Amino acid sequence: MNAAVSLDEKFAQIRDCWSPHIVGELNGQHVKLAKLKGEFIWHQHDDEDELFLVHRGSFRMEFRDHVVELSAGSFLIVPRGVEHRPVADEEVEVVLFEPAGTLNTGNIRNERTREQLERI
């Protein structure tokens, strides 16, 4: 039986910021939800393109040479190999679409890395 997934209901289950949760899988890709607030680290994904779709709120994606502002109902694709840093002045709810196994901190491993993601 295939079931609908409510983004609102799933986001309500997420407490921590910067902790992506898996809510779907298809064609080797994961659909993840994450709450962001504050500054993340500069990183890149050498082998994965990454899509950020804003569900609620707004944030900005910093690149080394420009900044992209994103608000609810807009998305951005960050190509593989491009350094980026998400920054959210207020908490924002973001849907991610990226290959299964994509590490949240890309080429960096530190205290912000989440190796194991919860499925909700």
Added chain:
Amino acid sequence: MNAAVSLDEKFAQIRDCWSPHIVGELNGQHVKLAKLKGEFIWHQHDDEDELFLVHRGSFRMEFRDHVVELSAGSFLIVPRGVEHRPVADEEVEVVLFEPAGTLNTGNIRNERTREQLERI
């Protein structure tokens, strides 16, 4: 330069129902937008899973043995090989994630098939 894509702005460019438009590509997958109204045809995708995320409105996905109701802010993944038919009583705006090259009518080719999709 990477740019934000506004779903509202892109949907405003789409006039015909049942005509998916490509708005993004990543990792061999396409992000498509489609307006749906009325009944589509029964079909399946033998090799592709398909995600339907409702941006505005509501519709139902009929399967041979059950029906899933979808409203704005909810999504459904239809696994490969599973017959399905989207039905929308009122016009609905849907975001699709699926492998590049996925045919809208899957294993069926008829007058509703869209071989060439416009990029907007």
